[in-house]
Amino acid sequence: MAESEHEMIARLLAPLSRWLPGAFALTDDAAALRPPEGCEFVVTMDTLIDGVHFRFDGTPPSAAMAARKALAVNVSDLAAKGAEPFAYLLSLALPAGHGDWLDGFVSGLAAAQDDFGLKLAGGDTVRTNGAFAITITAFGIVPNGRMIRRSSARPGDILIVSGTIGDAFAGLALDRGDSQTSDWSGQLDDSGRKSLLARNRTPTPRVQLIPALRQFATASLDVSDGLAIDASRLAAASGVGIEIDASSVPLSAACDTLRTAGKLRLEQLMTGGDDYEVLATLAPESEAGFRQAAAQAGVRVTRIGRTVMGAGLAVRDSADKLMELDRLGWDHLS
Amino acid sequence: MAESEHEMIARLLAPLSRWLPGAFALTDDAAALRPPEGCEFVVTMDTLIDGVHFRFDGTPPSAAMAARKALAVNVSDLAAKGAEPFAYLLSLALPAGHGDWLDGFVSGLAAAQDDFGLKLAGGDTVRTNGAFAITITAFGIVPNGRMIRRSSARPGDILIVSGTIGDAFAGLALDRGDSQTSDWSGQLDDSGRKSLLARNRTPTPRVQLIPALRQFATASLDVSDGLAIDASRLAAASGVGIEIDASSVPLSAACDTLRTAGKLRLEQLMTGGDDYEVLATLAPESEAGFRQAAAQAGVRVTRIGRTVMGAGLAVRDSADKLMELDRLGWDHLS
Numbered sequence: 001m002a003e004s005e006h007e008m009i010a011r012l013l014a015p016l017s018r019w020l021p022g023a024f025a026l027t028d029d030a031a032a033l034r035p036p037e038g039c040e041f042v043v044t045m046d047t048l049i050d051g052v053h054f055r056f057d058g059t060p061p062s063a064a065m066a067a068r069k070a071l072a073v074n075v076s077d078l079a080a081k082g083a084e085p086f087a088y089l090l091s092l093a094l095p096a097g098h099g100d101w102l103d104g105f106v107s108g109l110a111a112a113q114d115d116f117g118l119k120l121a122g123g124d125t126v127r128t129n130g131a132f133a134i135t136i137t138a139f140g141i142v143p144n145g146r147m148i149r150r151s152s153a154r155p156g157d158i159l160i161v162s163g164t165i166g167d168a169f170a171g172l173a174l175d176r177g178d179s180q181t182s183d184w185s186g187q188l189d190d191s192g193r194k195s196l197l198a199r200n201r202t203p204t205p206r207v208q209l210i211p212a213l214r215q216f217a218t219a220s221l222d223v224s225d226g227l228a229i230d231a232s233r234l235a236a237a238s239g240v241g242i243e244i245d246a247s248s249v250p251l252s253a254a255c256d257t258l259r260t261a262g263k264l265r266l267e268q269l270m271t272g273g274d275d276y277e278v279l280a281t282l283a284p285e286s287e288a289g290f291r292q293a294a295a296q297a298g299v300r301v302t303r304i305g306r307t308v309m310g311a312g313l314a315v316r317d318s319a320d321k322l323m324e325l326d327r328l329g330w331d332h333l334s
Numbered sequence: 335m336a337e338s339e340h341e342m343i344a345r346l347l348a349p350l351s352r353w354l355p356g357a358f359a360l361t362d363d364a365a366a367l368r369p370p371e372g373c374e375f376v377v378t379m380d381t382l383i384d385g386v387h388f389r390f391d392g393t394p395p396s397a398a399m400a401a402r403k404a405l406a407v408n409v410s411d412l413a414a415k416g417a418e419p420f421a422y423l424l425s426l427a428l429p430a431g432h433g434d435w436l437d438g439f440v441s442g443l444a445a446a447q448d449d450f451g452l453k454l455a456g457g458d459t460v461r462t463n464g465a466f467a468i469t470i471t472a473f474g475i476v477p478n479g480r481m482i483r484r485s486s487a488r489p490g491d492i493l494i495v496s497g498t499i500g501d502a503f504a505g506l507a508l509d510r511g512d513s514q515t516s517d518w519s520g521q522l523d524d525s526g527r528k529s530l531l532a533r534n535r536t537p538t539p540r541v542q543l544i545p546a547l548r549q550f551a552t553a554s555l556d557v558s559d560g561l562a563i564d565a566s567r568l569a570a571a572s573g574v575g576i577e578i579d580a581s582s583v584p585l586s587a588a589c590d591t592l593r594t595a596g597k598l599r600l601e602q603l604m605t606g607g608d609d610y611e612v613l614a615t616l617a618p619e620s621e622a623g624f625r626q627a628a629a630q631a632g633v634r635v636t637r638i639g640r641t642v643m644g645a646g647l648a649v650r651d652s653a654d655k656l657m658e659l660d661r662l663g664w665d666h667l668s
Contacts, residue, residue, distance in 0.1 A: 004665040022374075024483070027571060029411045029555055030378040030474075032481040040356070040368035041375070045423040045471060047460045077363045089379040091469050121377065128383045130464015135425050137379060137471040140364075147366040149358070221363055237361060331338040 009125050012106045013090070016113060016120035020087055023121045031121040033087060035141050042083035042140040042147050046074050050132040054201075055175065060104020066134060067108035068202045073224065074138035075116045076205035076276040080222035082148040082214040083140025085118035085207060091135040093128035116207055146214065148280075153219035153238035157281035159305040160290065162206050164252040165227050169272025170264060171200030187261045192254035199252075203276035209301075212293035213280055220280040226271040226329020230279055231305075232313040238281075241310035246270065247318040250302040270315070271329045281307055343459050346440045347424070350447060350454035354421055357455045365455040367421060369475050376417035376474040376481050380408050384466040388535075389509065394438020400468060401442035402536045407558065408472035409450045410539035410610040414556035416482040416548040417474025419452035419541060425469040427462035450541055480548065482614075487553035487572035491615035493639040494624065496540050498586040499561050503606025504598060505534030521595045526588035533586075537610035543635075546627035547614055554614040560605040560663020564613055565639075566647040572615075575644035580604065581652040584636040604649070605663045615641055 003011070010026050017023035022032040035041050050056040054066045075085050090109075113119060118138065173181045174197055188196075205222075213220055219238055223230045227249065235242040246266055251259065258264040282290050287303070294301040315323045337345070344360050351357035356366040369375050384390040388400045409419050424443075447453060452472065507515050508531055522530075539556075547554055553572055557564045561583065569576040580600055585593065592598040616624050621637070628635040649657045 006665060024485075028415075028481075028484055030376045030415050030417070030481065032374050032376055032476070032479075034369065034374035034478065040366050042364045042366055043423060043455065043471075044364040045425050045457050045469075047425045047427055047458050047469065049427060049460060049462045049464070051463050052461055081362075081364050083364070089377060089471055091379050091381045093381055093383060093467060123379050124381050124469075126381045126383060127386060128464060128467070129385050130383070130462060130467070133427060133462070133464070133467065135379075135381065135458075135469040137377075137423055142366070144368065145366075147362075147364065150362050151358075331340060 006125065012102060013120060016110055020119040020121055023119065026122060033121060033139060038144055039141045040144050042078055042081050042142055043137060044074055044077040045135065045137045047133060047135040048073065056132055058101060060101045063101040063105035064108025065201050067105045068112040070134040070136050071109065071112045071116060072203045072205050072276060074136045075118065075207060076203065076222040076224065078138055078140035079206045079210055080220045080278045081140065082146065082210055083142045084210060085116050085138065086141050087119050087121040087139045089121055089137040090123035092125045093133040094125065095128055095132055116205060148213055148217050148220040150219055150221045150234050151237040153234060153240050153281035153307050155240050155307055155309045157218050157307040158284055158287055158303055159242060159244065159307065160280050160282060160301050161223065161227065161250065161304050162209055162278040162299050162301050164250045164255065165275055165277065166255045166269025166272055167196050167199035167252050168203065168274035169269055170255055170258060171196040172274065175200060184258060184263055187257050187263060188254055192257065195252065196254050200274060203274065205276055206278050206299055208297040209278055209294060209299045212290055212297060213278065215293060216282050216286040216290040217280040218282060220278060223275040223277045223279050224273060225331065226273040227275065227279065228271050228313060228315065228325055229329030229331055232328055234279060235311065235313055240307040242305060242307055242313050244305035244313065244315045246315050246323055248302060248304045250300065267323065267325055271325060271327055273330045340459065346436060347454060350444055354453040354455055357453065360456060367455060367473060372478055373475045374478050376412055376415050376476055377471060378408055378411040379469065379471045381467060381469040390466055392435060394435045397435040397439035398442025399535045401439045402446040404468040404470050405443065405446045405450060406537045406539050406610060408470045409452065409541060410537065410556040412472055412474035413540045413544055414554045414612045415474065416480065416544055417476045418544060419450050419472065420475050421453050421455040421473045423455055423471040424457035426459045427467040428459065429462055429466055450539060482547055482551050482554040484553055484555045484568050485571035487568060487574050487615035487641050489574050489641055489643045491552050491641040492618055492621055492637055493576060493578065493641065494614050494616060494635050495557065495561065495584065495638050496543055496612040496633050496635050498584045498589065499609055499611065500589045500603025500606055501530050501533035501586050502537065502608035503603055504589055504592060505530035506608065509534060518592060518597055521591050521597060522588055526591065529586065530588050534608060537608065539610055540612045540633055542631035543612055543628060543633045546624055546631060547612065549627060550616050550620040550624040551614040552616060554612060557609040557611045557613050558607060559665065560607040561609065561613065562605050562647060562649065562659055563663030563665055566662055568613060569645065569647055574641040576639060576641055576647050578639040578647065578649045580649050580657055582636060582638045584634065601657065601659055605659060605661055607664045
């Protein structure tokens with residue numbers, strides 16, 4: 001009997017479940033997963049749609065990038081919650097006529113799961129009459145009751161963000177290649193351009209920061225819809241106000257160049273989304289310890305503000321003047 | 335600030351997470367889930383696409399049916415694996431212009447999760463440029479190491495199926511209302527017609543059978559792609575052959591009427607799929623105990639064959655003649 005599509009996909013994916021006994025090499029209808037003694041699972045689920053969350057051009061490299069991004073956005077949630085990546089389930093909705101690029105997809109997934117430290121436990125593959133879509137459910141591990149919430153910041157905490165903000169926004173603009181970005185070429189060298197594109201196409205979840213967050217963060221979430229809106233969500237959930245000093249928001253060299261040249265405004269970078277950085281609050285006395293742990297983990301962290309009694313988000317510019325943001329980030333469905 | 339789509343959907347869905355503390359009322363980025371002491375999670379994931387796996391006409395009742403079916407097909411996997419339903423994650427991909435029917439969707443989901451015994455733990459909602467799609471990851475609970483595999487049948491076991499086979503296939507044909515089914519009207523009364531339609535639109539997972547399966551089944555899976563193909567998969571995974579006596583395959587009164595009238599062939603019913611019944615193997619000495627437990631649970635079970643040394647599936651008709659099946663069931667992507 002010829003190999004069915006189901007069998008082909010299972011054969012391609014099965015190696016990704018190696019070393020995870022409860023995945024049963026993807027040969028059963030379900031997986032059996034158990035957290036270590038004294039620990040529980042942190043679970044998150046994200047769907048990415050071709051043409052909305054990634055751009056698939058039908059080639060293996062493009063499929064590999066889609067696979068990496070789908071896994072990365074889920075692992076980014078785990079990292080911000082202080083959960084060690086453990087396993088994931090994958091559902092693929094495939095339009096008719098796929099095929100050549102499936103190897104590329106699986107290679108991208110294999111590399112990403114090795115980088116992020118988790119294994120495939122199972123999932124589903126279906127035919128769709130719509131767009132190629134990838135849904136992942138990711139499982140992380142925390143000691144019982146130790147998931148870092150977004151609701152547990154206290155007034156007087158300091159506000160920390162990892163990495164740099166706005167690169168993915170600039171990268172998306174470059175990827176779209178619209179008229180706005182055509183006059184950026186004088187500003188960006190090839191490596192700056194490439195780094196911005198990569199930050200949008202293949203985000204890097206901050207898994208190295210997990211031990212530091214576990215030890216020191218009072219609250220945390222990942223910046224996916226925009227620094228401003230995610231900060232305001234953390235504030236609302238915690239029942240505090242948040243003040244951000246816009247001039248301390250960390251920018252990459254490429255973004256800083258574009259901002260200085262007047263090509264991009266800081267507000268755009270703070271509300272653009274898709275950063276997949278960690279936004280966390282700490283007691284002030286934890287700052288030194290957190291910085292040391294982050295440095296050991298090789299992750300840049302920057303203090304950008306503080307929590308206060310009250311509610312809402314206030315962003316101040318370098319002259320200490322309140323900035324009016326037209327919008328905070330992505331709050332509609334996307 | 336006006337309520338965003340995200341906020342509206344979270345507000346509608348949040349009550350479905352009540353009594354599940356680790357869901358954090360859907361206000362955080364992830365859920366924290368822990369199996370009881372000595373138990374582990376059985377996890378499964380299925381995606382259903384409008385126009386492929388369900389037919390959505392834009393009305394609240396149609397949305398409620400889609401919600402129930404999406405949850406049912408996942409819970410059916412849990413039940414066949416002997417896992418008590420516990421929680422689920424839900425990802426919705428919504429085309430633009432949804433809205434009126436979301437209440438219907440949530441009501442359908444609420445009723446289904448109460449019927450099946452699990453709670454909403456989290457998920458995602460995204461905009462799609464394609465079809466309405468529902469992905470669910472379901473979590474069930476088994477004692478450590480006790481998930482019922484499809485690979486553990488032994489030669490000499492008996493083969494049991496729950497409920498009746500083929501109703502969903504007939505119901506789908508009725509739902510499509512093609513020329514083939516227009517001459518069924520003389521055969522089916524209104525209640526027969528309705529019961530077949532319901533079996534396709536809103537399948538009922540066999541959660542009541544879980545204790546009996548746990549106690550007695552040597553292997554098990556749910557019949558989703560067709561009795562014949564799922565039996566052949568169980569045989570292949572277990573390294574045994576399976577013999578099915580076609581005349582003992584349980585049919586509903588409506589299907590039996592259609593078969594007797596020559597409107598449907600038994601082969602169609604055995605290969606049609608979407609039954610969501612349980613196919614299990616038992617040691618012969620367990621049959622009495624299993625039947626008693628199933629009767630107490632109120633689930634009809636029927637002995638339809640046996641496992642043998644060897645490989646593959648053999649289906650025999652009432653004259654003990656080998657039946658040639660053109661196809662075994664759904665083995666391509668669907």
